[in-house]
Amino acid sequence: MFGYFSTRGFKEYLKVAKQTLDGNWTGSYTKPSPSLYPHQWNWDSGFIAIGYAHYNQKRAQQEILSLFNHQWPNGMVPQIAFNPNALGNYFPEPDFWQVPNGTLTSGITMPPLHAIACLHIYEHAKDRDNAREFLKEMFPKLLASHRYFYQFRDPDRSGLVYIRHPWESGLDNSPAWDGPLKNIHVDKRKLPPYERKDLKHGVPAEQRPSDEDYDRYVHLVDIFRRLSYKEEDIHEECPFLIQDVLFNSILCRADRDLLDIGRILDEDTGEIQGWVDQTSKAISENLWCNKCNKFESFDLISGEPIHTATAASFMPLFAGAASKEQAAVLYETINSISFCALHQGNCFTIPNYDMTKEDFDSKNYWRGPVWININWMISQGLKGYDYKEKSDAMKRDMIQLPIRFGFHEYFDSQTGNGYGSSNFSWTTALFLNLVYEYYDKDTHRFDWLKLGKTKKLNKRAVLNQGSEPRVSQGENVAPNLMASIGDLKDRFYNLNRGLVDYADMKGSPEYRKYQTLASQLQSFDLLSLSSVAEKKAFWINLYNTIVIHGIVELGITSSVKEILDFFINISYRIGEFVFSAQEIEHGILRANARPPYRMFPSFKRHDARRQFSLVKIDPRIHFALVCGSRSCAPIRFYEPEIIDQQLDTAARNFINSSEVIILPERNRIFLSQIFDWYKKDFGGKEKIFHFLLQYLDEDDKAEFLKENTDTIGVEYLFYDWNLNH
Template sequence: MSRLFADAVTRAKDILEANWTGAYTKPAPGLYPHQWNWDSGFIAIGLSHYDTARACREIESLLGAQWRNGMVPQIAFNPAALGHYFPEPDFWQADRSPDAPEGVLTSGITMPPVLAIAAEAVWRNARNRRAVRPWLERVYPRLRALHAYLYRERDPAGEGLVYIRHPWESGMDNSPTWDDPLSRIRIEPGTLPPYERRDLGHGVDPAMRPTDADYDRYVFLVDLFRRHRYDEAAIRAECPFLVQDPLFNAVLARADEALAELARALGEDPGEALEWAEATRRALREKLWHPEHRIFDAWDLVADRPIEVDTAAGFLPLYAGAPTPDQARALYERLNTASFCGLHQGNCFTIPNFDTQQEGFARENYWRGPVWINVNWMLAQGLRRYGYTLKADSVEKDLLQLPIRFGFREYYDSFDGTGYGAEGFSWTAALFIDLAERLHGDDRAGPGIWRRVRGAVAPMRELNDGPAAEGVAPERLAAELMAAVRALARRFYDTRRGRVDYERLGASAEYARYRELAAALRSFDPGLLVGRREKLAFWVNLYNTIVVDAVVALGVRRSVQEVPELFRRVCYRIGPYRFTPDDIEHGVLRGDARPPFRPFRQFGARDPRRAFAVVPPDPRIHFALVCGSRSCAPIDAYEADRIDTQLDQAARSFVNSSEVIVIPEEGRVLLSQIFRWYEADFGGRTGV
């Protein structure tokens, strides 16, 4: 991790330390003194990278407020911090319910169920799982009880979609989605219980918060709940606000997946959780999908109709893997517009919470326009789940640069990045830590450190040893081979998403033809390549296709990291010479340079392969070579007559990703470690 990222991570950890109460982490100083449900889940995810014990305590503390029916409340109140927030326990009167926990003060509603996702992160990141297992054995039944409550009490029709009964349960308190169902609530004069807002007494601009009219309706609903003693059936019969929310249900389906993983970790049957997940995913794509709007809408159960308001919540089913491939493509196309800050748009931050082209968009107002870190953290994972890598990189870049540039705030202006709401906000700090650790935590190890996987180093594997194509003249072989690479790219490379369909590729006629031509390289003289552009295109394509060939030939399932020393231990024979991917990268394309963290040049002084080195080398090749690492390029097929344009585009895509972050306020740039490892290739510091 670079020094600049490390400094920001230290600041984020300091925020979590300052907000730690000894039992839980409050969301922020001042306005939020208690323990909030999904806040604690996100906080635990960040803590899981460096303080497992505290992450466990965070989750278990919240579960200590769980109701007997399984509900985990939106807020667990700290008795020592009362008097600074509304509504507090005296207004909720949760103790009217026979299901409320004894000796714990809570609200009477819940929030999006991220706790299983957080517990999964704690288990996954734990350095000593044996020590964590007793904790997991304690919390797993409680997490299962939460999910069972939601499907039992909030999905009475058995659709697979649960409803929320208060806007606060969505986490998006004053989202424009709630305007229509809330507008049905008619409050007769003198019928509303007296109350006093406390949120505006902490120096927060009223323009950035829900209106008084919003609060009247929030209070109306709370009063209804307590009058019915929090009996779910009685509330359901009278409540004017019952909504199936795409965000809540997407989080639930993703949490079901996490619950299944936790069950497996404990040797339990994951079947129930997997059935829940599939039922919710199916219902999301069948009921909430709006094909004309290309987004998922909330469903108003009282009016029995969709709520056609487009917010970031409508993209969250990506996080759960709910959309079909066609729906995901349509979602991406809608997301990648000016309405939600398109890729490389340049004048905005991704993803604003509400359609910026709508009249009601308000860039400073809470859930009616700003960028929220937690929503976009989930959305980036959803985009990556469907392979929309460039867009995911763009979202994650903003998730990193917003806190670095504008502080760890509650939310941010979607155009100029100004931080709004509470300062020192815990989930912003925690999710920044998570992203920085996942994306840049291993940067200090150096390029290809994962190639030195423990285990026996395999002998050299010559991949192009099959039957060779016949009747191809030597002077035509390079052109024929490049045509075969382009044929593979057209059918099996998704260059927008950086994916290869290895299964279909491996069984295809195009791949069989490529293999025959690759085998013919055993009789090919690389000296026949003439001109810089032809050499660049040939060697870049060959490098990338050797990697693809290795994945297919060696049966790699998930990552080339499965194969120790792959980039040094697979090769093609070209004429009398062997070329590994490392030989092509460092020996040919880098002009026989010394690989980082190795003492000698790739080729020895008398190595005849030095004659094929591209001189002068082009540093843009670092943005074109695939390597199995997230910092490496998405795969593409390069053409000699377009190679410079393509390399420029690859460089722009890299610079626009989270690998490069500009901080104009401080006159600094956070650069990928690639620029340090290959500094000489770029012409030294001045060139970088």
């Protein structure tokens, strides 16, 4: 395994993305889009600041500070802060809202992303001292904004806050609001006159909320105006009060991040800890529907849960509020045809609404399209629960959609076409975040490059060396060892997630049993492995387990790069021979092919270990070998009887993950560095594409590759060496 990286292929897109945000920057805040949204929007600024945090700390901080300059005395951060120089192009504007004291804001709020953004700014800051001062300035403001919710939007002190307008959810015309809105009687004769300006900016009406929806939106605002925005009175009279699962999930996640900020600043965090505990518990217990196996919003007016099938149901993953059991159930729904399963082929990442529903609409605003911000949060949540493969596949789609179709507001979940506003800021900002965090070299993620922190072993570690247990004559060590590996797999390998629980493994009875059996390999006759299938399964499983054994025994916490030449210096004694992980990979499984960037093969001409080498390289092994890092293949256990099918599955899963990205519109393909390091194993550069086509899902991208193998440009993706735990 090797460790350099390259992201040069994304540089032009990073440049375009930054230019897009520059074009929307006003000098104090960033417009969501050039024309349709000319003012500052609440949660938009949170997402935008997250993108800026990677390359423009000053602007990221200004984005948040500018918004909080409009914070209300009661702590509420308004949905919109209006630019007095841009009035007349949007509805509703200040003259319609009529908020107290003539403030140029709307009279509602939005999901509170700001603590999340502030912590992100601090974590990625180049000037940490400046970022700490920024946190000091923001902490009391953030605290006030969270107190507002628990004081005014949770009168029963349940831990769940309510929204009082669909716009507060951020999901304006979500199917979740159909029932509650229909229960609101609107007398059009008493409805204030208004003009929809959202349809005057070139966005087709079928991609926006209906006129009937707008009537109800306006009716609710009229109630707020009449009640002078007094929260207690609104609670008594408003016909739309929803404990929204998305809103509460974001609040819960923001509570957790505010708690971290408080600890960074050595502030008293008791109150915040109480919010975290109460809200996470309330989400898990009160918004979970046992009959339908999902989280649902609750309508306080009807006293009933809102049965619908939107992506908001997955947001407790982002909050960290779902139990492991609930997360597993959610994952089954996420990874289904309802919400674009892995390798489905006819869809892009998670749509906002169940694709199997009759009223699903891939073009209509919050009723079916893909939204990058929702997918970003769900992907973060899946990552937190260790569903790596799905999280990575979502990241791949979130990166390729803007590259292929532009930085649009939302995307067709089936074709990928962009809809709504173009040059949309949060799509652009989160694209920047994904590229910087997932593919580029953020310095805080690569401490292993600092050679002073790399540990050098005095000698090669023979991990299974020790007192050799007595082995009865004729006893076959291999089946017992493989069974023991199976026990480790069952308890500590999460096959769905491709991860290993290293901490719990060490000291467990299963691990001690494995160590005992591994020491018996010192008496094992390798010539007893007769078939190619037996050899492949034995050596792949052994390689993977040596790597895991090495990580556990050497106390690695972040990356195998903590140990200099890790793969060379961890080994097992098998019979009379010692094999390092590198020698197993290159000397045995790669038929003694020369390791990349080395002058000689692992086994020289007269090395007796050459007799155990496979005769022919099977390139699929590269998707089976585990290097203890996130960019490796997921953990699997290989069996001789079905190893061909298993290797095919491993290849298919890897090639249809975020390690292979095809961009037809750019005539370019991005590949894992595995295809660069081991191009000869795949038959040379020109045959890599033919190999890919054997396993790619049959869709328009695979067809494009088939027709353009001679002209398509190739770039290689960053290889993530962080530990897969």
